[in-house]
Amino acid sequence: MDRLVIQGGHKLNGHIPISGAKNSALKLMVACLLTDQPITLTNMPSLADTRFLAQLLETLGVEVYWPKGSATCHLNAAELKSTIAPYDQVRKMRASFNVLGPLIARSGHATVSLPGGCAIGARPVDLHLQALEAMGADLKVEQGYVKAAAIHGLKGAHINFSMPSVGATEHAMLTATLAKGETILENAAREPEIEDLADCLNAMGADITGAGTAVIRIKGAESLTGTTHAVMADRIEAGTYAIAAAAAGGDVTLDGCPVEALGAMIAKLREAGVTVDADEAAHTLRIRRNGTHLKAVNLSTQPHPGFPTDLQAQFMALMAIADGTSVIRETIFENRFMHAPELSRLGADITVRGQEAIVKGVRQLTAAPVMATDLRASVSLVIAGLAAEGETVVNRIYHLDRGFERLEEKLTACGAQIERRSEDEE
Numbered sequence: 078m079d080r081l082v083i084q085g086g087h088k089l090n091g092h093i094p095i096s097g098a099k100n101s102a103l104k105l106m107v108a109c110l111l112t113d114q115p116i117t118l119t120n121m122p123s124l125a126d127t128r129f130l131a132q133l134l135e136t137l138g139v140e141v142y143w144p145k146g147s148a149t150c151h152l153n154a155a156e157l158k159s160t161i162a163p164y165d166q167v168r169k170m171r172a173s174f175n176v177l178g179p180l181i182a183r184s185g186h187a188t189v190s191l192p193g194g195c196a197i198g199a200r201p202v203d204l205h206l207q208a209l210e211a212m213g214a215d216l217k218v219e220q221g222y223v224k225a226a227a228i229h230g231l232k233g234a235h236i237n238f239s240m241p242s243v244g245a246t247e248h249a250m251l252t253a254t255l256a257k258g259e260t261i262l263e264n265a266a267r268e269p270e271i272e273d274l275a276d277c278l279n280a281m282g283a284d285i286t287g288a289g290t291a292v293i294r295i296k297g298a299e300s301l302t303g304t305t306h307a308v309m310a311d312r313i314e315a316g317t318y319a320i321a322a323a324a325a326g327g328d329v330t331l332d333g334c335p336v337e338a339l340g341a342m343i344a345k346l347r348e349a350g351v352t353v354d355a356d357e358a359a360h361t362l363r364i365r366r367n368g369t370h371l372k373a374v375n376l377s378t379q380p381h382p383g384f385p386t387d388l389q390a391q392f393m394a395l396m397a398i399a400d401g402t403s404v405i406r407e408t409i410f411e412n413r414f415m416h417a418p419e420l421s422r423l424g425a426d427i428t429v430r431g432q433e434a435i436v437k438g439v440r441q442l443t444a445a446p447v448m449a450t451d452l453r454a455s456v457s458l459v460i461a462g463l464a465a466e467g468e469t470v471v472n473r474i475y476h477l478d479r480g481f482e483r484l485e486e487k488l489t490a491c492g493a494q495i496e497r498r499s500e501d502e503e
């Protein structure tokens with residue numbers, strides 16, 4: 078299994094290009110199931126998750142042409158050969174569950190394994206299922222699979238989500254594009270990836286308004302067409318490198334950065350004493366910290382436009398070396414502090430109490446071997462390793478490869494000393 082070896086204490090200086098967003102790309106790929114015409118996605122991040130989803134789509138009969146090293150992926154679901162999404166292909170990744178609704182819309186029935194994804198909480202799919210049932214699907218959950226049929230087709234519905242869920246909003250939106258009549262989603266999630274998906278679906282002939290707000294209206298169409306769509310830039314990747322630059326110190330500019338989607342994170346970095354120059358028009362974010370001390374700041378994760386849960390672990394690594402005590406509240410997932418004990422191995426002083434982590438900043442972190450537990454937790458350990466004194470080894474990094482494209486290359490180009498080693502090399 079691969080590990081990352083980081084020699085800490087080097088400042089980061091230079092430019093980092095931001096890749097396409099994993100969490101957008103995955104749902105955009107699923108959209109290909111809604112049409113028998115070709116879809117082309119550009120700015121595609123080549124990640125374990127996106128490659129893995131491509132395999133699931135191939136199992137369903139989608140022709141995928143996505144050469145290694147290319148950021149352009151062609152998907153053609155002219156004919157589906159299966160409506161079964163097996164456990165082994167769904168368990169690793171949350172987004173793959175979103176094939177359920179589109180398969181029902183296209184074929185009238187589907188059998189899809191319950192999903193996996195990062196182990197950061199219970200993560201039920203009740204809201205997904207309620208939305209599909211409201212649209213007329215008959216559902217049974219048996220032996221870990223959802224078995225679904227809509228013999229009379231899907232119909233538009235008025236769905237009021239009990240809480241905003243990114244996945245359930247996207248799932249309902251994808252499905253409703255081919256349902257008969259109008260669907261209204263209330264208390265919908267407002268994450269930017271939902272707007273990106275709506276833009277692509279509208280280019281395919283769907284009629285969606287309100288994406289990015291809490292009320293989304295979808296007028297169902299008879300059929301959708303092919304299109305070409307550029308995946309939006311990854312706000313979580315961008316936020317991660319911004320926090321890394323703040324932690325290690327230096328002067329880093331993020332190119333192709335979705336600045337407008339990062340307001341809450343930029344505000345917290347500034348509050349912590351980091352110099353941030355944001356240029357929305359140029360899509361750049363420059364982060365500078367040369368010598369100034371970091372200040373402890375409190376934060377609470379919130380649905381967009383609040384501070385994203387997917388940047389909480391990274392910000393905790395930063396607060397571990399700030400002056401003072403910060404309180405970090407996780408309100409989205411009930412078990413998303415698994416990085417805290419690993420950060421403590423590097424000398425961080427963190428106490429977890431329920432949904433809160435109390436982080437008392439220390440002057441200096443010191444290197445240690447650590448274990449990556451989930452995607453964003455893994456990268457928080459990389460950030461801590463960059464700031465720590467000595468050689469930090471981050472073990473079990475397959476999680477990182479799910480969501481960060483060419484991480485070592487991007488950081489090394491800015492002066493980080495970080496190297497991937499596989500067990501056979503040691």
Ligand SMILES: CC(=O)N[C@H]1[C@@H](OP(=O)(O)OP(=O)(O)OC[C@H]2O[C@@H](n3ccc(=O)[nH]c3=O)[C@H](O)[C@@H]2O)O[C@H](CO)[C@@H](O)[C@@H]1O
Pocket residue numbers: 100101103171172198199200201202203204205206240241242243244245266268386387409410411
């Ligand atoms: C692939 C992808 O895009 N993943 C993102 C997506 O995950 P995901 O779509 O799984 O996250 P949700 O927004 O659905 O989850 C938010 C909360 O709602 C709960 N919930 C969700 C669905 C449901 O049917 N019932 C229910 O109770 C969840 O357990 C969680 O507590 O949004 C999260 C919140 O921004 C991010 O951390 C993930 O990176």
Ligand SMILES: C=C(OP(=O)(O)O)C(=O)O
Pocket residue numbers: 100170171172193194195196387452453480
């Ligand atoms: C939690 C994440 O992914 P998933 O929803 O696929 O588990 C993430 O991207 O941080």
